Amino acid sequence: MAPKKIIIDTDPGIDDILAILLALSAKPEELEVLLISLTFGNIEVRSCLRNVVSMFHILEREMQWRREKGLPEGFGALRKSPPIVAVGAEDPLEDQKMLADYFHGVDGLGGIHASHPHLTPEETWEHLFDPSADPEEVEPVRTGAGSSPSFIPSKRQAHEEILRILGENDPDTITLVAVGPLTNLAKAAAADAETFLRVKEVVVMGGAINEPGNVTPGAEFNAYADAFAAARVYALTSPSPKSTLPTGTSLPDYPANLSKQLTLRIFPLDITHRHGIKRGQFRQTVAPLLEKGSPLAEWVSAFMTHSFKTVEELHTGNEGDESELSLHDPVCVWYAMTAEDEKWKPSKSSPEDIRIETTGQWTRGLCVVDRRNRHRIEGDEESASDHGLWLSSRAGNRVWRMDASPAENNKFGEILLEKLFT
Template sequence: MAKKIILDTDPGIDDILALLLALSAKPEELELLLISLTFGNIEVKNCLQNVISMFHVLEREMQWRRDTGKPEGYGTLRASRPVVAVGAEEPLENQKMLADYFHGTDGLGGIHTTHPHLTPAQAWEHLFDPAVDPEGIKSVQTGAGPANHLYTPSKLPAHKEILRALRENEPDTVTLVAVGPLTNLALAAAEDPETFLRVKEVVVMGGAIHEPGNVTPVGEFNAYADAVAAARIFALTSPSPNSTLPPTKSEILPPYPEKLSRQLTLRLFPLDITLRHNLSGGQFREAVEPLLAAGSPLAEWVNAFMGHVFRTLERLHPGHVGDDAQLSLHDPVCVWYALTSQDSHWTPSAGSPEDIRIETLGQWSRGMCVIDRRSRHKIDGDQESANDHGLWLSLRAGNRIWRMDGSPVETTFGKILIDRIFY
């Protein structure tokens, strides 16, 4: 049976690769229910433009493949259209930070300027604007929409679409893959925690445990970009969620109910594992050159933004140039896990589930994954003691995070990704 997933994302270069990986799956492997968009790498309006451009290019690619006698591919996309919903424009409480220094201001290295023929006209914008059509919710409920679209546009906020998808599917049948800041997830969980907990598991790309951060010495971008949201989602893994909730000022972020029906299962893919999955400039060049020569629209589009990212990596990492430049495939790894989670070579850390908490208030440590490195015995109680501030040793408090550490594709994933997307 096909695995059902929601992909919460902020496209972004590796996010687009993650989306292409999901959409290129076979229908029996995967059903992509929802693409929920958040700010993160870039402003959310640019994330939407990038996703719509992706569908535009895929329409052209599948037509090119038909015309040249090649298999169309992208079976998941042809079998069912995902809903696309626009979500959070800014973090819950933290100052907004973007990663456009790496991805470019449009998220794809300026592609909408350099390759305008691959960007659709802006006529699609009204499809996502609730002010244009107050009855717009019906388009999601009925699946109606322009016949030439490969997606179903939603006029609802992304967090409400997440809740809708979870209500409409049986508990433990939908995996939520989150590869950007966790703002949409936190809003959904705050509005209706019991519906949110119908999810089978949440797969999170974020954080750094033993590796340095990538935006501060201790902060990974997604955890840093909305530390409060990450901390609130992590708290749902606890037997006592309010024991690890961060202090907040917002009235839309109340404490969770004292009694919830279950704990959240959260699989964390921090930099410690994602940095071990890479695509080299040489691998990409060898794969894409014959496709460019043959006239593939998808190859032209992907080559344009990948050229930008490999040039950026050369500037950031002197000595790693040309074919030796390495792009870490942070977000696609999480999608591949969702596709192949039954593979026993996916393994958590020896100490999992671990009590991992996200720092929200520190001057220099915002977004840090905090773990208890002390060698002390656990305590079967829920009373805070003077030598254990924060209930780190309590068996009845603290988070329960499955930190993923072992991978079946560590050395081969770059080739797997390219083969899936292009062939």
């Protein structure tokens, strides 16, 4: 059986890096990471790029260390097929930019580039992403002593690279895992909606339905950071995208007659908060590897120490070995790896008409759900009793909201640690 193909659109970020590591740790027959496309979000997009390149640098050192110790190298998906890396959106479509450096640190990894400079490669690779150069000239990059390239830099914008890869692969063969603001996806869909709809499904970490938000009382960060982009991507799930498409953006409307609806599967805070890793659990796995000199253990431990400390400062009663970090983004990658597991379940009401608020003073990024017990209405015209076409059978979004997984609470933390370190 051919490996599953995925694109990861991301803003690394601490849990983003854990998500990418999880994907690259897969066996080569399980998964192929075609593209890592970068967006602003947790931090500025150029800092996201430095974090990803640093990750590849560490992985090369880790695999060399494992070879020298007579251990299995791991990270088979990476060794078989180095992914393309492309830089994308620097700003949201319309909103004022907000970053999450208050949690992730100014550099996105808890200040690791200043505190552990020996773990950061020299920035001699930046010119490889220069868009003014010929986009066809690509050079596989080795960031360490390994004999194989770690990644392939792209000079194209991330949304252009997404469309190129979707266009060159068979329809319904690529899952796009989006764990940051959806700006790159919105740009790709606006540029060529039909090519974008060749994707098998889009898996999104974003939103909050019955849980409080994490940046406002109602909004989760990714949905808040570019609410217009999220609303535009969600609109592609509708039988009539114009019924939920936000106005006021510089991007064009979608064509009137699209060939299909987007399959969009969201992982809101409601489910991701049930997948965490505790400080004691992490230390128990990593401490022996630190003593033996594992580069990956040293690198991950450095930014996870920052994460657990920040969690303690933000949340009361979350202290010591019980301090717990939610694994928001890795859950989405894990779904892409194991989607056939019957224990993955959407909400009983899925697909749901979930819309993203774009213009509210206090509600930007809010997931709006119709909780009224009302009869459906045939047709696609507004009526006095249905402003916004919430009851129409021919309008509104159709979003799959994931509600259960094969391993919740600290069980997923164990799975992640095993994949990365053993």
